[in-house]
Amino acid sequence: MSTILFFLSSGLFLGWSLGANDAANVFGTAVGSKMLRFRTAAIVCSIFIVIGAVFGGSGANHTLGKLGAIDTLPGAFTVALSAAISVFMMTRTSLPVSTSQAIVGGIIGWNLFSSNPTSLVIIRKIVLTWVICPVLSCLFSIIIFFIIKEILERTPINIYRRDSYTRAALLLAGAFGSFSLGANNIANVMGVFTTAAPFKDILLFNGYAFSSVQQLFLLGGIAISVGVFTYSKRVMETVGSRIFKLSPIAAFVVVLASSLVLFVFASSSLKSFLESINLPSLPLVPVSSSQAVVGAVIGIGLAKGGKNIRFGSLGKIGLGWIFTPVISAVLCYVLLFFMQNVFMTRVYG
Amino acid sequence: MVFRKAKLLEKDTARLEDKIIELGLVFKKALDLFFGQGNDGFRSCVVRSDSLESEIDRIRKEIEHSLYAGMLIPESRGDLLGLLEALDDVADAIAELILKFDIEEPGLPDELIPRLRKMCVFTTDCIEEMIKAFRSYISSDGQTSVFINKVKFFENEIDSLETSLKREIFSADKHDLAEKLQLQGFVEKTADISDYAEHVCERLAISVIKRSI
Numbered sequence: 001m002s003t004i005l006f007f008l009s010s011g012l013f014l015g016w017s018l019g020a021n022d023a024a025n026v027f028g029t030a031v032g033s034k035m036l037r038f039r040t041a042a043i044v045c046s047i048f049i050v051i052g053a054v055f056g057g058s059g060a061n062h063t064l065g066k067l068g069a070i071d072t073l074p075g076a077f078t079v080a081l082s083a084a085i086s087v088f089m090m091t092r093t094s095l096p097v098s099t100s101q102a103i104v105g106g107i108i109g110w111n112l113f114s115s116n117p118t119s120l121v122i123i124r125k126i127v128l129t130w131v132i133c134p135v136l137s138c139l140f141s142i143i144i145f146f147i148i149k150e151i152l153e154r155t156p157i158n159i160y161r162r163d164s165y166t167r168a169a170l171l172l173a174g175a176f177g178s179f180s181l182g183a184n185n186i187a188n189v190m191g192v193f194t195t196a197a198p199f200k201d202i203l204l205f206n207g208y209a210f211s212s213v214q215q216l217f218l219l220g221g222i223a224i225s226v227g228v229f230t231y232s233k234r235v236m237e238t239v240g241s242r243i244f245k246l247s248p249i250a251a252f253v254v255v256l257a258s259s260l261v262l263f264v265f266a267s268s269s270l271k272s273f274l275e276s277i278n279l280p281s282l283p284l285v286p287v288s289s290s291q292a293v294v295g296a297v298i299g300i301g302l303a304k305g306g307k308n309i310r311f312g313s314l315g316k317i318g319l320g321w322i323f324t325p326v327i328s329a330v331l332c333y334v335l336l337f338f339m340q341n342v343f344m345t346r347v348y349g
Numbered sequence: 350m351v352f353r354k355a356k357l358l359e360k361d362t363a364r365l366e367d368k369i370i371e372l373g374l375v376f377k378k379a380l381d382l383f384f385g386q387g388n389d390g391f392r393s394c395v396v397r398s399d400s401l402e403s404e405i406d407r408i409r410k411e412i413e414h415s416l417y418a419g420m421l422i423p424e425s426r427g428d429l430l431g432l433l434e435a436l437d438d439v440a441d442a443i444a445e446l447i448l449k450f451d452i453e454e455p456g457l458p459d460e461l462i463p464r465l466r467k468m469c470v471f472t473t474d475c476i477e478e479m480i481k482a483f484r485s486y487i488s489s490d491g492q493t494s495v496f497i498n499k500v501k502f503f504e505n506e507i508d509s510l511e512t513s514l515k516r517e518i519f520s521a522d523k524h525d526l527a528e529k530l531q532l533q534g535f536v537e538k539t540a541d542i543s544d545y546a547e548h549v550c551e552r553l554a555i556s557v558i559k560r561s562i
Binding site for chain 1: 351352354355356358359362420421422423424425429486487488489490491560561
């Protein structure tokens with residue numbers, strides 16, 4: 001058991017990093033604009049991340065599995081560790097970085113080390129979603145912004161009540177965003193361990209089985225929650241304010257737009273529904289919540305005329321996105337070498 | 350909890366607005382009585398204005414405390430606090446003027462009284478439009494600029510009356526310099542009320558622009 005926990009620890013550490021960094025994408029604008037207290041945001045975020053992870057995480061996990069099915073716990077440990085270290089290093093610079101890109105880099109590093117082919121089709125699908133994600137988020141953001149603006153112009157609301165409604169809306173959007181984050185990104189945290197999952201299904205009431213994958217995702221969700229409570233406050237204050245000055249209502253638009261994008265790329269039921277009515281669906285892939293937020297914030301900026309967007313900060317974030325998968329892949333390769341040759345541990349089947 | 354705080358703030362703000370309007374009406378009544386030399390009624394107006402001014406101060410401080418303690422409307426809080434202080438300046442100016450009449454008991458020449466009455470009427474109207482502008486800002490109904498323009502109109506009228514009164518005071522030979530300066534002081538203090546009201550409206554105009562989503 002202790003060995004299993006040791007090998008899972010890198011995934012849990014990655015989960016902690018994701019909580020520390022990505023929770024800010026959901027509640028950063030609300031906390032940063034002082035509409036919500038950090039404590040309230042952290043509690044709601046944690047609860048809904050766990051729910052999203054356990055009950056909605058299977059879709060995106062399936063796609064990562066196709067990129068690289070890591071078949072040993074030590075291999076999975078190393079991949080998750082390299083991704084976690086990459087994210088941790090980039091988080092220390094207080095910039096929102098992508099756990100999705102870190103884990104993809106790590107998996108590719110494992111594929112290279114184990115001489116497993118990396119499916120270019122899957123890579124293309126994943127990279128395409130990385131491109132579509134901020135664009136879609138930008139689009140959603142612009143549409144929602146104009147709808148809200150129209151509603152507010154047509155229905156005058158007392159400024160005190162507007163403040164109350166905005167807080168409630170930010171909390172609800174944050175809860176939805178946390179659910180989507182858990183559902184979409186748990187694959188980044190625990191997805192690499194699913195092939196070598198060490199747990200057995202637990203039979204609960206009414207014949208419902210709490211599967212080994214769900215148990216993994218529950219552990220991952222808890223790790224993310226710990227990250228939210230212990231380290232996310234610092235990062236929360238940088239989202240939004242570094243890129244563009246957001247009003248609380250604009251912050252709500254950003255959270256809702258980015259959460260919708262994460263949901264769209266995670267929900268198997270939505271995908272099935274769209275396919276059943278012969279509409280095109282989007283692939284279920286872990287996407288970057290950071291990219292989604294940046295896309296949404298740019299959408300707000302564009303909706304307001306595109307004048308005050310601080311492109312300098314965007315540039316720094318863009319560099320982070322490029323370096324993260326590369327750093328993760330290189331680090332993974334090096335760590336796998338050490339695991340196999342120094343610690344004499346089998347890292348692939 | 351947040352909704353309850355919002356309701357309480359709405360009530361407090363409405364009370365503040367009502368008290369300022371009432372103070373404006375007390376001001377008009379007080380000066381009507383003074384011009385008509387009804388001193389009994391005037392004394393009770395002095396007491397009432399002092400009491401209203403204290404209440405306005407108290408309500409303003411309660412609102413400020415609620416805004417800070419509840420961290421409410423963070424993006425507009427600074428503007429709203431500035432507006433509340435500017436409204437308080439209007440109330441202070443009214444109460445000070447009534448007290449000044451009570452203490453100094455100026456002898457007003459008959460030829461000046463019709464224009465002074467008119468100044469008082471315009472001042473009261475100016476205060477009412479100022480409160481309507483403030484209410485419009487609070488309720489976000491988009492009509493704030495309409496009321497701001499009315500305040501500016503009355504303020505301009507009062508400025509014209511102020512100038513003509515001062516010319517008449519200093520061109521007349523029957524008063525010595527001390528009396529002329531005293532009368533000038535009263536005219537200026539009366540005109541100051543509408544200046545403070547205009548200042549409130551200038552702040553309102555900027556706050557409305559800043560409060561876009």
